[in-house]
Amino acid sequence: MRDTTVRRWLAGLGATGMLVAVASPASAQAPDATLFVKFPNSAVAVDHDGTVQAPELGASKQVELQQVKVTYDLSGLTGKVTVKEAHGNDYCTPTGNTLVCELPYPLGLDEYGTEAHFEVELAAHEDAEVGDEGTLKVSFGAEGYETVSHQAKIRVAEGVDLVGGPEDEVSVRPGATFDGPVTVINAGEKPAQGVAADFDLDRSLSATQRFSNCLYRDDILESCVFDDVLEPGGTYTALLPFTLRTDTFAPGSFYNSVRWMTQADFEDRTAQARVAGTKGTAGKLALTKVNNVSRKGGQTDVDPENDTSGFIVKATGDNGADLVSLGDTVTGEVGDVVTATLGALNEGPATLDSTRGGGPVTNIYFNVPAGTTVVAVPEGCNPLLPDGGGDGENPGAPGAAAYHCYTKSLLVKDERQTFEFKLRIDEVIANASGKVEINVDCRCEGRTSDLDASNDVAQILVNPTEGGGGGGLPVTGASTGIVAGAGILLLAAGAFGFVLARRRRTRFVV
Incomplete structure (x- = not known):
């Protein structure tokens, strides 16, 4: 599921490129430039490998930073979650309740930010239980700039394994309506206590119904949350009603990609969103119904690499x-x-x-x-x-x-x-x-x-x-x-x- 690896690699290239473009030293930067740091709320599964996350580092304007330092304050996670440097870059040193990371070279940043540095692995402590949670404080500073901080909620959850279903194909003419199927499979050994779907649709796919358990940006479907319980080994499908816009270029291909995640992972993803869409007012969009299973706390996906599914729309005709x-x-x-x-x-x-x-x-x-x-x-x-x-x-x-x-x-x-x-x-x-x-x-x-x-x-x-x-x-x-x-x-x-x-x-x- 994670698409951050490529994005971080590209962001790293952008940051490196900026070092060439910015000729003046950090001391010559305008004093009104400010830094920012963000870190995602995250869930880690008991009895599973950890999850890798990275802070987003940025500045209010293009800058070249010297002596960059990121500090992870672990005091809020004692006995619940462990944090260590990922990938063995040797940028970070444990010091008491902190993990201090220093970059050995200058870093170019701008307002778009980068997630290409200081990745850490979060894992459940050996004594942790489902439902434990704490706060990770991440601080970011550089020579000549005021240090800034961000706090993220880290929690311990039960591990499940969601897998995106096969990709489908639909052929319609511009202006026609159709139902697009999206499928998810519970490939784990435990019931999934509800799931969420995060959509990435091309503009040509216009939602014809606005469900109450989904969010929309104008007529573009953004996400849906399902309370259905997915039994181990079960396959579940939802049919999404769309219209292929009359101004769609044809012939051509258009896409809907959906990422399935647990409700806890979805909450983490959206907790600090500035814009998440508007809820619909029609009935609920549903998956296949099953008997409810009692909840044991939050859940997280232990294998997020296979969580995507979707469909392709072939626009027919000549437009x-x-x-x-x-x-x-x-x-x-x-x-x-x-x-x-x-x-x-x-x-x-x-x-x-x-x-x-x-x-x-x-x-x-x-x-x-x-x-x-x-x-x-x-x-x-x-x-x-x-x-x-x-x-x-x-x-x-x-x-x-x-x-x-x-x-x-x-x-x-x-x-x-x-x-x-x-x-x-x-x-x-x-x-x-x-x-x-x-x-x-x-x-x-x-x-x-x-x-x-x-x-x-x-x-x-x-x-x-x-x-x-x-x-x-x-x-x-x-x-x-x-x-x-x-x-x-x-x-x-x-x-x-x-x-x-x-x-x-x-x-x-x-």
Whole structure:
């Protein structure tokens, strides 16, 4: 079940990358930067191996930290839960009732945080009993920064083993309703005293009924809690009613992934959530009914690696989308700084959604008009070097002759995304134009075609002599921004890394 390993690995890469980007020492950081630390509430099973958890470390702004220290105060867990360093990195030293962990190298952080450091293993003490609980205090500090702390509830629970059922497939046309099955198996030797399902659905799957034991974000199903008792060896299924949105791209594949967990693990996951959804008002969504078994206290899953199930929805038919390149017309005198707005418009009829993979809907190339200089670059745009490579060391740097911009991952029908470039007019050239091209075949994520390729190129027109036209005006000819070779592969890697670092679809934020 745990998907944190990959995420922590990626976060570690991001943190390492920041060490390159941040050139000034910690002492030069702005004094208003503050640190934060979070640690998840957790349950550990008696008579089972421990569970590995990590603190989330972050800062209110991008910083480079020296002499990073995390301290675990174990005094609230004496005789109940043991805590030790995981993976044998030798960063931590037991000292009385504390576990003091120090990082031997600088750490770059920002407001997105990282869980790539100071993992610990939590395990039930040999004398612990189901129902025991205590508090783990985690403190985080660094040279020149005030130490901050967070307290997490750690409890001892009975161990069960939930397994996600097989993946199903449903084929429907956009606009049709259907029931999607989700299945869970109790593979352990003890009854599971209720379960919870945490859903991760694509936008195209719209819930048609809002059950009272489930939470929703608008019409997107977030989670459900079932009080049913799952007997050992039993298989249980719930049918979820959905509509495949009329603006769903077809043909295509869309997904519902569900993670099954005990009610205690679900409570821990949501205890400190800022947004967990809105409860439905209809009847309860139910699993197969069984006789109740008396509770013995909280339960936790001893093998969370196999807890996911779900289904795939195959959207049939033909429902595409037309992306339109957007340009602009600007005027000014020598020395003026003007704003040129460029971007892409989705004219539908389908919504374009690449959030599952995390990449942009499309890529945009902008060739700067002659006689002008870019003095301010919007977020999401990076300069192209003359050899076609991306200037990865100076993302968003001004003064380049061409730029690569990537859109967000979701562009619904009739929605546009624009980027504002600040251009300084160095020389007044009548009808100076720059090219704006979408669906660029740059060997990177993002679509390269749509329903109508004739509107994929527009222009930024500077000081037109007659009526001239920017926004959406097609321009013929090959794109001067499309280049080949190793340089473009570097650009692709940079764009992908930026998007992946920004993408973190986490429903429960602690």
